[in-house]
Amino acid sequence: MESLVKNMNMVQLIFDLQAGLKFAFWNRMSIAHDTKLAQTEPSPTEFTIGHNVGSKGEVDKVMEQAKKAGATITVEANDTFWGVYSDYFQDPDGHLWEVVWNPQWDITE
């Protein structure tokens, strides 16, 4: 389920991911306004969002979807020396996403 919340100049898009967890998109200007901080230059190295999937093929599939949706690939999918198969891309707002298959983690839908 997703919902769009509008409060004056603040617009949020909220996704219910699972019990107790929501993921919301909110523009930087509104974050600055609401937290009473000066808005600063975007910095992609502040955080990454990890999306763990169940196989290498699924990593490749999500990567293709991201490319088609306008993402910028910063690291193509590869077998890393620490044992996971992963990539990184930036969404159109510059936020970093990692799509990962980690054979040591069980993924439950």
Add this chain to the structure above:
Amino acid sequence: MESLVKNMNMVQLIFDLQAGLKFAFWNRMSIAHDTKLAQTEPSPTEFTIGHNVGSKGEVDKVMEQAKKAGATITVEANDTFWGVYSDYFQDPDGHLWEVVWNPQWDITE
């Protein structure tokens, strides 16, 4: 459960929050290295982490804990015009946390 993962110069502290959800702390230099991006100046207005709790008293309690742990309060707890009781603080790395009681959301532990 938490675990400390060390890979060369990359150190991560990973918290298992609930089924399928992990929250990891990782330094900006490692994010830049791993994503092949240049490290940029910290920007607190990139994202906020929301912590929803079950009452106004619980908001105040978490706020006190954050203060004692060295947080910088940017917005003291208050009744907002959109109906929630919330505050904002920055952790010692500058990341923004919001502690919120939203009477329209059910909180399940």
